[in-house]
Amino acid sequence: xxxxxxxxxxxxxxxxxxxxxxxxxxxxxxxxxxxxxxxxxxxxxxxxxxxxxxxxxxxxxxxxxxxxxxxxxxxxxxxxxxxxxxxxxxxxxxxxxxxxxxxxxxxxxxxxxxxxxxxxxxxxxxxxxxxxxxxxxxxxxxxxxxxxxxxxxxxxxxxxxxxxxxxxxxxxxxxxxxxxxxxxxxxxxxxxxxxxxxxxxxxxxxxxxxxxxxxxxxxxxxxxxxxxxxxxxxxxxxxxxxxxxxxxxxxxxxxxxxxxxxxxxxxxxxxxxxxxxxxxxxxxxxxxxxxxxxxxxxxxxxxxxxxxxxxxxxxxxxxxxxxxxxxxxxxxxxxxxxxxxxxxxxxxxxxxxxxxxxxx
Amino acid sequence: xxxxxxxxxxxxxxxxxxxxxxxxxxxxxxxxxxxxxxxxxxxxxxxxxxxxxxxxxxxxxxxxxxxxxxxxxxxxxxxxxxxxxxxxxxxxxxxxxxxxxxxxxxxxxxxxxxxxxxxxxxxxxxxxxxxxxxxxxxxxxxxxxxxxxxxxxxxxxxxxxxxxxxxxxxxxxxxxxxxxxxxxxxxxxxxxxxxxxxxxxxxxxxxxxxxxxxxxxxxxxxxxxxxxxxxxxxxxxxxxxxxxxxxxxxxxxxxxxxxxxxxxxxxxxxxxxxxxxxxxxxxxxxxxxxxxxxxxxxxxxxxxx
Numbered sequence: 001x002x003x004x005x006x007x008x009x010x011x012x013x014x015x016x017x018x019x020x021x022x023x024x025x026x027x028x029x030x031x032x033x034x035x036x037x038x039x040x041x042x043x044x045x046x047x048x049x050x051x052x053x054x055x056x057x058x059x060x061x062x063x064x065x066x067x068x069x070x071x072x073x074x075x076x077x078x079x080x081x082x083x084x085x086x087x088x089x090x091x092x093x094x095x096x097x098x099x100x101x102x103x104x105x106x107x108x109x110x111x112x113x114x115x116x117x118x119x120x121x122x123x124x125x126x127x128x129x130x131x132x133x134x135x136x137x138x139x140x141x142x143x144x145x146x147x148x149x150x151x152x153x154x155x156x157x158x159x160x161x162x163x164x165x166x167x168x169x170x171x172x173x174x175x176x177x178x179x180x181x182x183x184x185x186x187x188x189x190x191x192x193x194x195x196x197x198x199x200x201x202x203x204x205x206x207x208x209x210x211x212x213x214x215x216x217x218x219x220x221x222x223x224x225x226x227x228x229x230x231x232x233x234x235x236x237x238x239x240x241x242x243x244x245x246x247x248x249x250x251x252x253x254x255x256x257x258x259x260x261x262x263x264x265x266x267x268x269x270x271x272x273x274x275x276x277x278x279x280x281x282x283x284x285x286x287x288x289x290x291x292x293x294x295x296x297x298x299x300x301x302x303x304x305x306x307x308x309x310x311x312x313x314x315x316x317x318x319x320x321x322x323x324x325x326x327x328x329x330x331x332x333x334x335x336x337x338x339x340x341x342x343x344x345x346x347x348x349x350x351x352x353x354x355x356x357x358x359x360x
Numbered sequence: 361x362x363x364x365x366x367x368x369x370x371x372x373x374x375x376x377x378x379x380x381x382x383x384x385x386x387x388x389x390x391x392x393x394x395x396x397x398x399x400x401x402x403x404x405x406x407x408x409x410x411x412x413x414x415x416x417x418x419x420x421x422x423x424x425x426x427x428x429x430x431x432x433x434x435x436x437x438x439x440x441x442x443x444x445x446x447x448x449x450x451x452x453x454x455x456x457x458x459x460x461x462x463x464x465x466x467x468x469x470x471x472x473x474x475x476x477x478x479x480x481x482x483x484x485x486x487x488x489x490x491x492x493x494x495x496x497x498x499x500x501x502x503x504x505x506x507x508x509x510x511x512x513x514x515x516x517x518x519x520x521x522x523x524x525x526x527x528x529x530x531x532x533x534x535x536x537x538x539x540x541x542x543x544x545x546x547x548x549x550x551x552x553x554x555x556x557x558x559x560x561x562x563x564x565x566x567x568x569x570x571x572x573x574x575x576x577x578x579x580x581x582x583x584x585x586x587x588x589x590x591x592x593x594x595x596x597x598x599x600x601x602x603x604x605x606x607x608x609x610x611x612x613x614x615x616x617x618x619x620x621x622x623x624x625x626x627x628x629x630x631x632x633x634x635x636x637x638x639x640x641x642x643x644x645x646x647x648x649x650x651x652x653x654x655x656x657x658x659x660x661x662x663x664x665x
Contacts (some may be wrong), residue, residue, distance in 0.1 A: 118648040129602045133640030140637035331476030342462035
């Protein structure tokens with residue numbers, strides 16, 4: 001009897017279908033191969049993973065239902081704010097980390113529903129401006145309601161998850177503060193769960209309804225799909241996922257930080273990451289965020305600190321810090337990617353096929 | 361707050377609403393022809409402001425009498441209008457034209473990319489801090505019948521009112537205006553050349569020209585400019601365009617006036633830190649009741665997405 005041993009091409013084929021398993025295995029093993037992740041780099045990687053989660057939420061709205069959403073960062077910020085209000089020692093609630101995450105995700109989703117129900121009958125561009133406006137209103141409220149949100153200082157300190165829980169004599173909360181690998185794993189697990197969730201949703205009846213409403217709203221209506229309800233569900237799910245990402249973000253930083261980080265700029269950056277990765281594609285979203293935010297959060301600080309070190313030894317490079325050219329570099333990258341791959345780096349198969357069809 | 365100071369705030373609102381309206385026309389014209397929200401428009405305006413700052417500080421290093429001042433400012437507005445128009449054409453030809461047939465959200469990302477690049481150019485040009493616009497007049501205010509009118513506001517009107525009148529004549533009385541309005545009413549242009557392609561070039565020039573003119577007014581009104589000015593004014597102007605019904609030119613002007621009024625009144629009553637929130641709150645509530653804006657077409661008409 002001849003046994004067919006798995007070859008490399010089998011593996012490639014298999015991993016194209018189930019790309020999550022090799023990718024997440026590699027990410028999970030990374031701290032062993034690269035111990036520096038316990039320090040500052042681990043924290044930067046964690047923030048990239050967290051933004052991946054928010055971007056997946058945005059992908060549900062923009063990629064699946066085709067509606068432009070320009071305020072995802074405000075839901076990110078709201079999730080974080082709720083978590084902070086529920087957990088900081090200065091407030092009387094002080095509930096544990098996990099229940100606080102559940103409550104804040106629920107509240108963020110509720111706010112998404114409240115905003116979505118009167119506005120989701122708007123046409124695309126109008127809805128985009130409403131989400132943009134909502135984002136700015138939330139940012140201004142964060143800045144100005146100082147006794148609730150802490151204003152520009154942000155609300156803190158947020159106790160790390162697991163504080164007060166002792167496992168074999170070790171305080172888990174202290175471990176979270178000392179070693180950034182804990183948050184790395186926490187975000188990785190959350191990202192994995194969200195990836196699976198979005199994947200299941202995409203294949204479910206609801207996910208197919210999203211796409212039906214995007215492609216042919218009239219045809220979808222004739223088979224009994226209510227466009228507004230379907231869009232509202234996508235809007236709410238996007239808000240909830242972004243809220244989860246916000247919870248993780250503020251917990252890993254320890255405070256809600258400057259509210260300007262939840263403004264239009266962050267929303268637009270996440271949207272760009274989703275589109276250059278490929279609309280409606282989960283691996284595309286992850287790649288887009290990794291490129292855009294990896295450049296912003298990981299590459300620029302390390303290149304600049306390296307330049308600081310050689311500065312003075314070789315020549316004066318103060319004008320040439322990468323930070324002062326950051327905007328132009330990101331902008332040119334966005335233009336070039338869209339010029340040569342208008343459907344994104346890893347487009348979903350349906351989206352690519354539709355683009356081919358419309359070109360002919 | 362008494363009636364006189366309320367009226368004074370309204371005056372400030374209308375002058376700032378005037379140039380916001382001109383910028384909003386830029387958004388609405390581009391949207392009407394190529395169906396694109398041109399996110400870089402605010403930053404084009406910001407670069408126009410940088411150029412007019414350079415021109416004005418070269419021509420009027422010391423304050424001058426009103427007539428010369430007006431002439432110099434109109435000259436600066438024309439120069440910066442030409443510059444912004446040409447810049448807009450270049451952006452369109454090099455960045456957006458190859459993407460006319462791309463999926464609808466792809467050119468949007470390109471506009472955001474262009475916006476980042478232009479903002480960085482502004483940062484290198486005028487630096488990271490606020491730059492003061494030169495004082496143009498010897499006297500800063502003049503009192504007419506109990507109201508003190510800032511000369512800067514008068515100057516804004518001197519720039520904005522002729523621009524709006526020219527725009528009206530151009531769109532209503534010329535062949536170019538007729539074809540522009542008809543094409544905006546029917547469909548979005550995907551052609552890259554030919555008559556429709558020329559129309560797109562003209563649209564981008566007009567939108568940039570109005571933005572450049574408005575940038576001088578904005579600089580005179582705010583007395584300072586910085587490299588993030590375009591971002592903020594772009595948000596206000598985009599709101600104005602949407603409030604008026606995106607794609608409609610009179611809607612953009614009216615929307616600009618409304619946004620200017622709301623902003624000025626909320627600055628006076630609630631303080632400047634609530635201004636942007638109150639503008640957007642009014643927009644959201646308004647759109648919940650009238651989803652197509654003031655002059656917008658309802659969703660069944662026209663081929664726009």
